Amino acid sequence: MTTVRRSSDExxxxxRRAKLGGGRRRERELRIRVSDVEYEEIHEAATxxxxxxxxxxxxxxxxxxxxQRPLDGALVALHAELRNASRQVNAVGVNLNQLVRHANAYxxxxxxxxxxxxxxxxxxxxxxxxxxxxxxxxx
Numbered sequence: 001m002t003t004v005r006r007s008s009d010e011x012x013x014x015x016r017r018a019k020l021g022g023g024r025r026r027e028r029e030l031r032i033r034v035s036d037v038e039y040e041e042i043h044e045a046a047t048x049x050x051x052x053x054x055x056x057x058x059x060x061x062x063x064x065x066x067x068q069r070p071l072d073g074a075l076v077a078l079h080a081e082l083r084n085a086s087r088q089v090n091a092v093g094v095n096l097n098q099l100v101r102h103a104n105a106y107x108x109x110x111x112x113x114x115x116x117x118x119x120x121x122x123x124x125x126x127x128x129x130x131x132x133x134x135x136x137x138x139x
Contacts, residue, residue, distance in 0.1 A: 078134045085127040092120045 020026065034042065046056035095116055103109050 078130055078137070082127065082130050082134070085123055085130065088123045089120070089127070092116060092123060096120070 042057065043053055046053045049056055051059065099110055099113050099116065103113075
């Protein structure tokens with residue numbers, strides 16, 4: 001695209017996508033519906049980038065596709081492990097509440113408290129390790 005210098009009060013024209021080689025036309029049409037808020041966000045971002053909305057959307061989507069790290073299952077597996085660790089921590093919390101209630105009611109600490117505390121530390125350490133690993137894999 002050739003850019004023509006305009007006077008300072010005239011805005012630069014929005015850049016459109018280049019035509020296909022050999023006089024070919026784009027045959028496919030992709031229509032999407034967006035809310036007023038989504039439209040405004042897209043329109044403003046396109047204007048800031050100096051692009052027509054369609055050029056901005058196509059460029060953004062294609063960039064996202066190219067730069068996306070292939071999901072080798074590692075992030076999905078980490079996510080599943082973190083969810084599992086969250087459920088385990090919740091279960092430990094429920095058990096601790098029951099043990100504290102028992103200790104307060106009978107003025108004695110059940111022997112399972114030591115085992116439960118060790119298990120709790122183990123789950124928390126695993127969750128921390130998963131968070132570190134996830135942080136390494138994210139861009």
